[in-house]
Amino acid sequence: MTRLALLWHQHQPCYVDLRRGEAAMPWVRLHGVKDYWGMPSILREFPGVKAHVNLVPGLILQVEAAAAGLQDPWLRLARIPAEDLTGEAKQAILGTFFMAHEDNLVRANPRYGELLAKARGADRWRPEALATGDWRDLQVWHNLAWFHPLLREENAAVKELFRKQRGFTEGDKEVVLAAQRGTLAGLVPLHRELQEAGQIEITTTPCWHPILPLLCRMESARVAMPNVQLPRAPALDMEDDARAQLARAVAIHRERFGRNPKGLWPSEGSVSPEMVALVEEAGFRWMATDEGVLESSLGADFRRDGRGVASQASDLYAPWRAGERLSIVFRDHTLSDLVGFEYKRAEAEAAAEDLVARIRAAGRAAGPDALVTLALDGENAWEHFPGLGVPFLRAFYRRLQEAKDISTVHLGQELQDGPPPRRLERLWSGSWIHRNFQIWVGHPEDNAGWELLGQARSSLLAATKAAGADPRTGPPPKSLLSLPKTGLDAAWESMFAAEGSDWFWWYGEEHFSPVAGTFDALFRGHLQNVWAALGLPVPPALLRPIKAGAARAPAWTSPWALLEVRIDGRRSDYYEWISAGHYASAKDVDVMDRSSAWIRDVYFGFDRKSLLVRVDTQGRAKDGLGSRKLAIAFVSPSGKTVTVGADGRAEGCGAAAAAAEIVEVCVPLGGLDVVPGERIEFFVEAASGPASQRVPAREPISVQVPSEDDDRVRWLV
Numbered sequence: 001m002t003r004l005a006l007l008w009h010q011h012q013p014c015y016v017d018l019r020r021g022e023a024a025m026p027w028v029r030l031h032g033v034k035d036y037w038g039m040p041s042i043l044r045e046f047p048g049v050k051a052h053v054n055l056v057p058g059l060i061l062q063v064e065a066a067a068a069g070l071q072d073p074w075l076r077l078a079r080i081p082a083e084d085l086t087g088e089a090k091q092a093i094l095g096t097f098f099m100a101h102e103d104n105l106v107r108a109n110p111r112y113g114e115l116l117a118k119a120r121g122a123d124r125w126r127p128e129a130l131a132t133g134d135w136r137d138l139q140v141w142h143n144l145a146w147f148h149p150l151l152r153e154e155n156a157a158v159k160e161l162f163r164k165q166r167g168f169t170e171g172d173k174e175v176v177l178a179a180q181r182g183t184l185a186g187l188v189p190l191h192r193e194l195q196e197a198g199q200i201e202i203t204t205t206p207c208w209h210p211i212l213p214l215l216c217r218m219e220s221a222r223v224a225m226p227n228v229q230l231p232r233a234p235a236l237d238m239e240d241d242a243r244a245q246l247a248r249a250v251a252i253h254r255e256r257f258g259r260n261p262k263g264l265w266p267s268e269g270s271v272s273p274e275m276v277a278l279v280e281e282a283g284f285r286w287m288a289t290d291e292g293v294l295e296s297s298l299g300a301d302f303r304r305d306g307r308g309v310a311s312q313a314s315d316l317y318a319p320w321r322a323g324e325r326l327s328i329v330f331r332d333h334t335l336s337d338l339v340g341f342e343y344k345r346a347e348a349e350a351a352a353e354d355l356v357a358r359i360r361a362a363g364r365a366a367g368p369d370a371l372v373t374l375a376l377d378g379e380n381a382w383e384h385f386p387g388l389g390v391p392f393l394r395a396f397y398r399r400l401q402e403a404k405d406i407s408t409v410h411l412g413q414e415l416q417d418g419p420p421p422r423r424l425e426r427l428w429s430g431s432w433i434h435r436n437f438q439i440w441v442g443h444p445e446d447n448a449g450w451e452l453l454g455q456a457r458s459s460l461l462a463a464t465k466a467a468g469a470d471p472r473t474g475p476p477p478k479s480l481l482s483l484p485k486t487g488l489d490a491a492w493e494s495m496f497a498a499e500g501s502d503w504f505w506w507y508g509e510e511h512f513s514p515v516a517g518t519f520d521a522l523f524r525g526h527l528q529n530v531w532a533a534l535g536l537p538v539p540p541a542l543l544r545p546i547k548a549g550a551a552r553a554p555a556w557t558s559p560w561a562l563l564e565v566r567i568d569g570r571r572s573d574y575y576e577w578i579s580a581g582h583y584a585s586a587k588d589v590d591v592m593d594r595s596s597a598w599i600r601d602v603y604f605g606f607d608r609k610s611l612l613v614r615v616d617t618q619g620r621a622k623d624g625l626g627s628r629k630l631a632i633a634f635v636s637p638s639g640k641t642v643t644v645g646a647d648g649r650a651e652g653c654g655a656a657a658a659a660a661e662i663v664e665v666c667v668p669l670g671g672l673d674v675v676p677g678e679r680i681e682f683f684v685e686a687a688s689g690p691a692s693q694r695v696p697a698r699e700p701i702s703v704q705v706p707s708e709d710d711d712r713v714r715w716l717v
Contacts, residue, residue: 002363008378013502023072035379038148067184082136097142203263206245213272215242223429224436233454244472262412269432290432317366350690352395443508491533498526556583559605569660628688
């Protein structure tokens, strides 16, 4: 029997300015009526399936505050009577109220999609195109579209608004917002109900989602990155804060769910030897992280076979001991990323069948005591799935409930009944992303943030020592709406929020967001509040942005000269592709991370007669083509496709290809029926069974065929 541990991680950073008592963004409200309600609700349909739901304490506090009426700018915009909207308010609405998945949340609702089509011009928003009734409908749909498909049927008021579709009244706006608050108020009771029924084990994370190893010892970053430049500032030895973040998590969990948590999902799966003693001290029995951490801890090589099963399966698909009493499990990175990033483009039944087959294969490879762990974000993936993930999750859970050879388990009970016999002699210091801490420290922007944090913390420690009392050892807040505005308690709460991982996620060059500037301002705002709560002047450096260029970054760059390429599948000459356009998956704003994706980079450009495309992959391209097919799918000219099979040969459009270290493809312009001056648009896709990867994530690469005199000068795309 293969044991399967499912863990859905639910988290949002501290959007709340704890001094002003207002949230900067609406994502707790909106995800609350979709994913935080939907994930446990779908599970209720399959009582034979057990799962873990990880609720970050900072999220719980924000959910409760939103249910109690916490304000945010988007909520204020939604409440303005449509006839009273100013030009400035209309521009703000157009810039924010369509921030949702265009296909599955906007266009899936006909009236919402109609409003988008009306308002979006070729190069600007068109507020003049919307009448008063349109604005009111948009205010409603911005909130209504986020309600989970099951909730749309269960809540009579929400169901009626979906039936109505248009012509909403000011009263309808209040109905949808009241339904939102009511749903949020029921989230903690809903999870507790499923806990008491024995269907979910609720786990937790350090209170405001810090990277615990960096708090315990900043030098732990050097384990995986020996040459990393670390921040230089006082007071960055934060072990006491790490202890407090864990203790607060336990207290908040116990208050809401009537028992201490057994399991811990460390923020971003980040672990180190130094944190183990703190986790045990806080009373946890087990924690989970990524397979890459185990691979580095053992000095192993978990290569995948044709079925996607890791070598040394008996090591990966088993629990270990990390300390005297603490058990540790390691999620299957490939399985988790298939759910998080790839199955959204597959048909639901086929994707579920593929996933269960992979779980079975892993269990068979590991033997009769196999423990396969699948752990991932439980909120952001589903809006990219057809039906907001409901068809896939139902198909997956149904197969698990019917399976005779797979048993879903709760790790708290499972590891209590049978503690792991093997102990890790050395626990690697790293996270689920590249098994290091590169995302959060080392880049000049990251380090600038840590240094500003250290300066504020130094003053806070001095004030704490002078007061002779340390709020870190006290209880966590009951509510974010009743926090003091000044004094040590207020200062420490803002410090804990500033220690969260999310701010550093957006610093550096790894990830991009059109609202990265808002995250920067939130982080600096938490630190500003530390100084203000102490009655001290805010340092000028905190008033200037840390993030350089917070606007949306393109996922690809333009070619700037013609290419001379030998199609041999090898990186034979550095200068071959130096003038090509370049797509990098790490810089694609529409994805958060694709650390296990096969396609990593795409280079593209032209010679005199052809479009040239190079695909760089994870591992040797030739090896990867043994279990997948590569395709260049053209949007313009439409209907054209070039495929590259296991033998490295191309089919379609008269193309030629070669595959070895990389894939190189030459597509004659004649085969595409295009001439100089016309535009070519294409995606690059890799399909393996029902799972597929498409890059760029949303919009195709678009490039104009150069004219006769375009030789060594850059052309525009």
